[in-house]
Amino acid sequence: MRDPRDLYELDPDIPELSGAVLLHQFDGFMDAGAAGKGLTAHLLDEFEPRLIARFDVDRLIDYRSNRPPMTFMSDRWADFEAPELAIYLLHDATATPFLLLTGPEPDREWELFVSAVRELIEDWDVRLTVGFHGIPMGVPHTRPLGVTAHATRQALLGPTHSPWLNTLQVPGNISALLELRLGESGHDAMGYAAHVPHYLAQATYPASSLVLLDALQESTGLALPAGPLLEAAEKTDAEIAGQVRGSEEVADVVAALERQYDVFSEAQGHKSLLAETTEHMPTADELASEFERFLAEQSGSEGPTPS
Numbered sequence: 001m002r003d004p005r006d007l008y009e010l011d012p013d014i015p016e017l018s019g020a021v022l023l024h025q026f027d028g029f030m031d032a033g034a035a036g037k038g039l040t041a042h043l044l045d046e047f048e049p050r051l052i053a054r055f056d057v058d059r060l061i062d063y064r065s066n067r068p069p070m071t072f073m074s075d076r077w078a079d080f081e082a083p084e085l086a087i088y089l090l091h092d093a094t095a096t097p098f099l100l101l102t103g104p105e106p107d108r109e110w111e112l113f114v115s116a117v118r119e120l121i122e123d124w125d126v127r128l129t130v131g132f133h134g135i136p137m138g139v140p141h142t143r144p145l146g147v148t149a150h151a152t153r154q155a156l157l158g159p160t161h162s163p164w165l166n167t168l169q170v171p172g173n174i175s176a177l178l179e180l181r182l183g184e185s186g187h188d189a190m191g192y193a194a195h196v197p198h199y200l201a202q203a204t205y206p207a208s209s210l211v212l213l214d215a216l217q218e219s220t221g222l223a224l225p226a227g228p229l230l231e232a233a234e235k236t237d238a239e240i241a242g243q244v245r246g247s248e249e250v251a252d253v254v255a256a257l258e259r260q261y262d263v264f265s266e267a268q269g270h271k272s273l274l275a276e277t278t279e280h281m282p283t284a285d286e287l288a289s290e291f292e293r294f295l296a297e298q299s300g301s302e303g304p305t306p307s
Contacts, residue, residue: 035134
């Protein structure tokens with residue numbers, strides 16, 4: 001029988017973690033605007049991480065599908081950047097401890113990996129587990145970004161949460177499976193997906209990481225100052241605005257998205273999604289195609305950084 005504890009190594013001197021929150025973000029699945037990756041980088045940069053658990057990537061990662069970079073110097077191989085899937089201990093602005101699980105999404109042994117994480121959650125008495133990433137949506141960058149939330153218990157979402165009205169089937173991913181299995185075993189878990197303008201899905205869009213940071217603070221009570229993340233979001237928004245001003249065609253595309261967004265928001269305010277408009281609204285594919293073509297034409301100028 002496979003033992004989940006064989007999948008990881010622990011720091012022998014881990015402090016008391018009872019009541020801590022575990023955040024998680026994995027590379028490899030959908031992350032529009034690098035929303036989750038950007039937030040993870042911010043947390044690791046700002047809150048002095050300490051590695052306390054490392055998973056056996058040789059068992060979990062398919063190197064041929066996700067080839068790690070190697071460095072060749074003149075006449076020899078000098079370095080191998082081995083992937084790392086690990087849990088870090090950090091402290092927020094009030095010195096409250098929290099945990100961050102991050103690294104490449106496992107390619108194999110998903111159920112065993114989830115069991116290993118669940119055992120650590122139980123050993124450390126973690127009170128809440130939260131995942132986060134970005135998804136592309138037909139929304140303009142000039143309007144407030146939305147967030148889709150989900151949880152193992154309705155109470156975790158708060159009284160103002162508006163659930164989806166239909167059922168969706170999406171490709172499986174380790175973050176979703178972890179949340180599902182934790183719920184089945186009686187643990188509190190939830191997740192957030194930031195709504196990223198689809199024409200910016202392949203770019204690094206710090207505003208999407210910022211909206212995830214706000215959602216995390218609200219649900220966990222952690223004090224996580226935005227600092228450099230806010231500055232990066234403001235700079236990127238200014239660059240995008242400059243690009244839009246430089247093209248009447250693209251400005252029209254964004255304006256159409258704004259009208260669509262505003263019509264929907266007004267309909268929501270009237271508790272109805274049946275608002276009508278006589279103006280033709282471009283499809284998501286049309287809008288994405290127009291903006292991608294524009295950004296390609298601007299490849300020689302400064303703009304959002306590709307992820």
